[in-house]
Amino acid sequence: MSRQLLLARHGQSAANAADVFTGWSDPPLTERGLVEAHTIAATLAGFDIMPDVMFASALHRAIHTATIIRDDLCLPLEIVSSDALNERDYGDLTGMNKAEIAERYGAEQTLAWRRSWVSEPPNGESLRDTAARVLPYYLREILPSVLDDRTVLVVAHGNSLRALMMVLEGVPPSAAETVEIGTGAIRSYMFEPNSRIASASWLAGHSGVC
Numbered sequence: 001m002s003r004q005l006l007l008a009r010h011g012q013s014a015a016n017a018a019d020v021f022t023g024w025s026d027p028p029l030t031e032r033g034l035v036e037a038h039t040i041a042a043t044l045a046g047f048d049i050m051p052d053v054m055f056a057s058a059l060h061r062a063i064h065t066a067t068i069i070r071d072d073l074c075l076p077l078e079i080v081s082s083d084a085l086n087e088r089d090y091g092d093l094t095g096m097n098k099a100e101i102a103e104r105y106g107a108e109q110t111l112a113w114r115r116s117w118v119s120e121p122p123n124g125e126s127l128r129d130t131a132a133r134v135l136p137y138y139l140r141e142i143l144p145s146v147l148d149d150r151t152v153l154v155v156a157h158g159n160s161l162r163a164l165m166m167v168l169e170g171v172p173p174s175a176a177e178t179v180e181i182g183t184g185a186i187r188s189y190m191f192e193p194n195s196r197i198a199s200a201s202w203l204a205g206h207s208g209v210c
């Protein structure tokens with residue numbers, strides 16, 4: 001009996017390394033990102049955790065990270081991929097350097113675009129918008145597997161996972177900026193049969209650079 005949900009952020013991408021807003025753009029993993037993906041697998045193995053269901057977004061950096069984890073752990077699984085788990089759409093900020101945007105629009109506005117619950121980047125999604133597409137998918141596709149006594153691994157993105165974590169952990173919108181998941185980090189939840197969360201913990205650090 002397991003009922004364990006694991007959320008892992010993809011390894012570092014080329015856009016993360018260049019400090020640009022990534023959003024729905026589709027850069028590859030860097031060398032460091034590849035190492036982070038292998039490290040996620042090693043960490044899970046170290047805890048004796050073998051996922052039996054795996055989800056990923058439809059973006060390359062998440063699918064590649066999930067594939068490395070699956071192959072390192074020799075798991076005979078198909079990775080279920082969905083764009084419902086994609087990164088928040090950063091709209092017109094996509095591809096722009098984060099430090100340059102902070103200089104142009106100010107640190108406060110940039111922080112609001114990056115970390116508030118309701119602030120929408122121009123032509124992009126707020127974190128609330130991102131939650132509104134992640135949560136139905138979580139309730140429909142992911143939670144039923146967890147409650148079916150599975151160990152479920154979801155490989156996705158900084159903001160699609162933040163949105164999910166906020167709801168799972170009851171973090172109010174006013175505290176949105178306190179929730180962070182770095183590249184290669186793993187958040188683990190154990191569930192009770194009634195779908196309540198019994199415990200939450202980090203299996204790997206959440207203080208990545210991006």
Ligand SMILES: O=C(O)[C@H](O)COP(=O)(O)O
Binds near residue numbers: 023157158
């Ligand atoms: O899309 C991005 O740029 C990153 O995945 C997350 O960026 P953020 O830390 O600015 O939200």
